Structure formats: structure tokens, C-alpha cells
Amino acid sequence: MTSQQIDTALKAAVLAPSPHNTQPWLFEATPEHVDIFLDESRILPVADPHGREARISCGAALLNLRMSLRAQGLAVHMKLLPDDTRPLWLARVRASGCLAVKPDERTLAAAIPCRHTNRRPFRDEPVPGAVRKLLRQAALHEGARLVMIDQPARYSAVAKLLRLAEFTQREDVEFQDELARWVAIDPERLDGVPSLAGGPPPLTEPLVLLREYGENSGKAPREYEQEPLLAVLLTRQDSPHDHVRAGQAMQRVLLAATACDVSASFLSAGVELPSTRASLRALLDGDGHPQVVLRLGYGYPIPRTLRRPVGEVSTCVEHAQ
Numbered sequence: 356m357t358s359q360q361i362d363t364a365l366k367a368a369v370l371a372p373s374p375h376n377t378q379p380w381l382f383e384a385t386p387e388h389v390d391i392f393l394d395e396s397r398i399l400p401v402a403d404p405h406g407r408e409a410r411i412s413c414g415a416a417l418l419n420l421r422m423s424l425r426a427q428g429l430a431v432h433m434k435l436l437p438d439d440t441r442p443l444w445l446a447r448v449r450a451s452g453c454l455a456v457k458p459d460e461r462t463l464a465a466a467i468p469c470r471h472t473n474r475r476p477f478r479d480e481p482v483p484g485a486v487r488k489l490l491r492q493a494a495l496h497e498g499a500r501l502v503m504i505d506q507p508a509r510y511s512a513v514a515k516l517l518r519l520a521e522f523t524q525r526e527d528v529e530f531q532d533e534l535a536r537w538v539a540i541d542p543e544r545l546d547g548v549p550s551l552a553g554g555p556p557p558l559t560e561p562l563v564l565l566r567e568y569g570e571n572s573g574k575a576p577r578e579y580e581q582e583p584l585l586a587v588l589l590t591r592q593d594s595p596h597d598h599v600r601a602g603q604a605m606q607r608v609l610l611a612a613t614a615c616d617v618s619a620s621f622l623s624a625g626v627e628l629p630s631t632r633a634s635l636r637a638l639l640d641g642d643g644h645p646q647v648v649l650r651l652g653y654g655y656p657i658p659r660t661l662r663r664p665v666g667e668v669s670t671c672v673e674h675a676q
């Protein structure tokens with residue numbers, strides 16, 4: 356890999372989503388490979404005490420990195436958690452030789468800078484079956500499963516559970532203190548979530564409630580969609596390996612959605628609280644471990660959130676040792 360190819364790939368990697376925009380990743384690059392590490396100092400102790408969501412975020416960065424290298428015509432080989440004794444070392448991506456770029460890889464790579472978490476109201480317009488199928492296939496491609504919650508009884512049970520989890524976190528002082536530390540009040544702050552990224556207050560309370568980042572009282576209330584499409588991403592097991600896999604699958608789903616003009620936001624309270632995560636698993640027949648809950652639909656353009664520059668999160672070594 357040339358240094359320009361690596362730079363392009365790392366710029367794509369850091370555009371991945373992460374809870375509260377914590378960006379919990381570090382990279383080490385050589386001309387032969389790029390390693391991705393979990394930055395432990397950026398794990399959220401209250402929302403994510405075991406680092407599950409941080410590993411998911413690194414998995415998303417890894418998918419972006421892979422897609423960018425592929426879109427540049429490089430053949431890519433990946434190994435997850437290459438060394439059992441170094442749990443922070445999440446993956447090594449080797450690039451060697453050239454390989455023709457497939458159309459879907461080009462499409463996914465092009466979607467990377469266009470994907471943003473959309474917490475604003477969606478239009479009341481269903482996501483067609485063909486798009487749902489495409490999103491399910493995107494998850495399967497990366498070894499995870501995306502379950503659309505489309506049976507009415509299951510939908511209301513899942514929505515109820517997500518509401519309960521959201522209310523629990525809203526009343527949890529430690530959770531709210533942690534969240535407040537990640538609200539980016541300074542417009543030049545390169546991590547955290549600016550309150551501009553949050554949605555307006557709902558005119559009437561919607562079925563599922565979104566996480567609130569900072570003061571939204573300045574925004575005019577708006578009606579949210581009646582029934583957003585809810586989708587749960589599941590993995591077979593719940594190991595660190597599965598979390599990195601889940602992150603890649605989540606990001607492939609999000610990029611595929613972006614390419615179809617489908618917006619997404621997260622409803623993570625339900626999988627962050629152990630009790631609601633267990634209930635959600637049971638509601639989905641105990642078949643797999645819920646990792647990510649998404650709200651999908653058709654939204655309107657939204658501003659992007661900032662990232663720390665590549666130079667701050669990566670080191671480049673001229674030659675592999």
C-alpha cells in the first residue's frame with residue numbers, strides 16, 4: 356500500500372459511528388498491513404462497561420477501511436483478534452496485489468462519507484421489501500443477522516421494551532452525567548455529539564423515543580413518524596470476536612441503507628441495559644444475541660458530526676518489523 360492509499364483508507368475508517376461519538380479506535384499502519392486497536396480510554400464506563408459497543412464501533416471502522424481499500428482496487432485479507440494475549444488488538448488488514456472492484460464494493464465505499472445518524476423525524480413511508488432484503492443480505496454477508504420487527508404483536512412488545520429502557524436511562528443520574536460529558540457544546544470539539552445532531556421535541560409522543568443530546572427546547576416541536584421500521588442485529592455468540600463482526604455487519608447495513616436513501620438512527624438503551632437486552636433476546640426466540648437496534652426510514656438531510664484527524668489516531672511505520 357502506498358501512504359496515499361493508507362491515508363484514504365484511514366480517513367474512511369474514522370467516519371464510522373460510535374456511541375456518543377467517542378471514536379474508540381487507534382490504528383497502526385505499515386506498507387503491508389493496517390492494525391486496528393480498541394482505545395480503552397474511550398470506552399463509556401456507564402453505558403458500555405464491558406466495551407461491547409466500543410468493539411462494535413471498531414468493527415464499523417474496520418468495514419470502512421476494508422471497503423476503501425477494495426474501492427482502491429487492492430486485494431484485502433483480514434484477521435480478527437489476531438493474538439489471544441492482546442485483547443485490544445482487534446484486527447489486522449493486509450492488502451496485497453490488485454483485485455477488480457465489484458459494483459457493490461464501489462457503492463458501499465461511496466456511501467461512507469454520506470452516512471450520518473439521523474435522529475430527526477422520518478416520513479411516514481414504508482421501507483420496501485426489496486430494500487429490507489438487501490439490508491438483511493448485507494448483515495449476512497458479514498456473518499450476522501438483521502431481523503426486521505414486522506409482526507404487529509412483536510413490534511409492540513419490542514417498542515414497549517425500548518421505551519422502558521430509554522426511560523430507565525433518562526432517570527439514571529450516572530448515565531445522564533456521562534452523556535452530558537459527551538455533548539459537544541464547543542462547535543470545534545472533534546468528538547462528542549453536538550445538540551444540533553439531536554432531533555426536535557416530538558409534537559405528540561412517538562412509539563419509540565430517541566436519546567436526547569443536550570437542550571432541544573430551542574427547536575420547534577415536530578411530528579415523528581407513527582411506526583418506524585425497527586431492526587435488530589444479532590450475532591450467534593457474544594464474544595469480543597462477535598462484537599467486531601457485529602460492527603462490520605452493522606456498518607455494511609448502514610452503508611447499504613445510505614446507498615438506498617434510507618436513513619438510520621440507533622435505539623441502544625434496550626441493548627445497553629442487561630435486563631432489557633435479555634428480554635429482547637427472549638422476544639426474538641432466544642436465537643442469537645442482540646447487538647444493535649436500528650430505526651430505519653426516509654428522512655431529510657442532516658449535518659455531519661466531527662472526527663479527530665487521522666494523524667491523532669494512527670501511527671504509520673515505514674516497514675513491517
Ligand SMILES: Cc1cc2nc3c(=O)[nH]c(=O)nc-3n(C[C@H](O)[C@H](O)[C@H](O)COP(=O)(O)O)c2cc1C
Nearest residue numbers: 372373374375376408471472548566621622623660
Ligand atoms: C454501537 C452504537 C450505539 C449507538 N447508540 C446510539 C443511541 O442509542 N442513540 C443515538 O442517538 N445514537 C447512537 N449511536 C450513534 C452515535 O451517537 C453516532 O454514531 C455518533 O454521534 C457519530 O455520528 P454519526 O453517526 O452521524 O457519524 C450509536 C452508535 C453506535 C456505533
